[in-house]
Amino acid sequence: MTQYSFTIFTSADALPAEWDTIAQANIFLGRAYLAVLEKAAPANMQCHFIALYTNSKLCGIALCQYLNLSKVATFGQAEEEKFSLRRYIFKKFSSHILFIGNNMLTGQNAYVLNDSISESNALKLMHAALQSLIKSYRKKCVYINVTGVKDFDETEMPNFEEAGFKGFHKFTTQPNMIFHIWPEWKNMDDYLAALNTKYRTQYNRSRKKAEGITKRKLTLNCIIDYEQRLQELYLTVAGNASFNTFHLPANHFRVFKEELGDDFLLYGYFDGDKLVGFSTLIKNGDDFDTYFLGYDDAIQRDKMLYLNMLYDMAAYSVKKQYKLVIFGRSAMEIKSSVGAKAVTVYGVIKHTNPVINIFMSKLFAYFDPKVNWKERNPFK
Incomplete structure (x- = not known):
């Protein structure tokens, strides 16, 4: 019977020896880049490196980031200098964010898998890893408000519902x-x-x-x-x-x-x-x-x-x-x-408060800055 498991690391030096064999498909999941996140991440960010296993053999790797948005001026200088209801609500109910992916980049830099695990089974492990991290932060009196996975183009978008991400809302922001x-x-x-x-x-x-x-x-x-x-x-x-x-x-x-x-x-x-x-x-x-x-x-x-x-x-x-x-x-x-x-890039998001989560799609649209722009075509 196939057995799946995961291990969470916070140090690039502690990663399994075969990590980079899988990471060669994406430099942003390689040991060298993860060492950058370990040594020089933003002050309000903590990074976790997730190893996925099939029958105790490494089959996938993923990046998880925690962000504390109460420690950064989120909405730009003009809005931060005056009282803003939007800013107040955001900081009060959505400051602590935990997601699979990389908030410093755009594109699918969340995980890489080999052929010994399906994407659906891998995502189930990642969902379990998120739940484990939520409990770990709670023990430190840090209560996660929002969890998610990002960024996928339309052809890459997994079936998150099938993978156990119940109650998560699909979202999109500015395009890549x-x-x-x-x-x-x-x-x-x-x-x-x-x-x-x-x-x-x-x-x-x-x-x-x-x-x-x-x-x-x-x-x-x-x-x-x-x-x-x-x-x-x-x-x-x-x-x-x-x-x-x-x-x-x-x-x-x-x-x-x-x-x-x-x-x-x-x-x-x-x-x-x-x-x-x-x-x-x-x-x-x-x-x-x-x-x-x-x-x-x-x-x-x-x-x-x-x-x-x-x-x-x-x-x-x-x-x-x-x-x-x-x-x-x-x-x-x-x-x-x-x-x-x-x-267009997509992700999924969920608020840990079930009542707030009912309105998550509308809340995300409220907080997400709207940018009006005209696409140019410079070629003949």
Whole structure:
């Protein structure tokens, strides 16, 4: 008779020796990346690494994150500076969140399985792991308000009801912006040739505006030297966001580079000798994931710095012949002007209070910031 079980870890060093054999399908579940979460996660986040077993043999791996939203300014500076009923209700009844997945990324980075376990059986184990963690937190007088699993596109969405996730509500937020590299693009000239006149003009204008700005790939030593400036620039962008669930610690990018080496790229943008912006990329098989960035607001407006960062990311991916650039959520319109397409992502969510859970779908829509944007199509 087949027996299934799970073990929960909090340290990357303690993971089973064969963990990375399964994780090779996704760098964001590999031991090196999980070490980043262990050593340099946001202050309000705790990470748990779940090993799934079939007859005592490792068959799957998953990431679970706990977030305490009472410790972060969630709704943006303007709303946080005044009394907000929405903010009050959210913090009062939804501060403690536990979910399978990665709140720092967009896309299915929740789990990877091998062929010895079905997705349904794996999800049943993950549901049991969530219940175990809820009890563990309760013993520490931390009462979980919301549990969930994220992010899946429509073709990936599992049958959560079948897997034992009773009473969970399906939800969606801002789409994942994905840039597909056309097979015929061998260099940036090929990309530019595919653009229509309007967006080729946009490209040329943005490049001209950025004259005087230089870009450099930063080594580990450079990242350490610029650590505080990188944090300042990151917080400038994070502070302008309408919704935040965490803030990265100052050492995050240094630890990222230490653990992932050449798979983590950080580019600094300089005005003379002054660092005025940065972008980050992560190699993940045939895909490139964009990560966090930062910039000086004044320079961004004058030099169209953000748009130039997007073009630089696209150019690198074309040059290196990657298949996809995962631009993630936010700034959907400008990302679509470069060529990214919106992919709706889904998850499931449940409030631990059964009465509140009845209204969870409406509450989620109330708390989720609405973004109106127009999709652009830059190609001929």
